[in-house]
Amino acid sequence: MSDIKIKVQDYSGDVQELEAPTDMGLSLMEFLKANEYPVLATCGGMALCATCHVKVEEGFDNLNDPGDQEMDQLDILPNAEHNSRLACQLRLHPDMDGMMVRLAADEE
Structure with missing residues (x-):
């Protein structure tokens, strides 16, 4: 099994480092939901x-x-930036080891 580490910053600014499996075909969205992120x-x-x-x-x-x-x-998100992505379109992969993401769907 090839686990990777991903850091996730929630809406309050707290950062947690999580271990994510890359052998299950999960998207980052599915992984975030499984870890009870909103x-x-x-x-x-x-x-x-x-x-x-x-x-x-x-x-x-x-x-x-x-x-x-x-x-x-x-393109239609008012708060999209150069580093914006949809978590549902990112399949967990060994190249993502050490990645840090910040939840952004509820940002103003």
């Missing part, structure tokens, strides 16, 4: 709602480029 994921991971919006604070360059559907959603 990720709505209203569309169930189809890149249609952006309620799993995160900002990748560390490790952004190790991610695959977003697809057209993800880019369409990010």
Whole structure:
């Protein structure tokens, strides 16, 4: 089993480092929900709602480029930045080891 470490910053600013499995095919959204973070994921991971919006604070360059559907959603978010991604579109992968994400769906 190949676990990776991911740091997650919640809405209150608290950061927790978690071990994430890369052998189960989980998305970052599914992993965050499993760890009881307040990720709505209203569309169930189809890149249609952006309620799993995160900002990748560390490790952004190790991610695959977003697809057209993800880019369409990010384009309409008022708080999207250069490091914004939808957690539902990020499959946990060994290249993500050491990544830090900040929950962003409820940011103003």
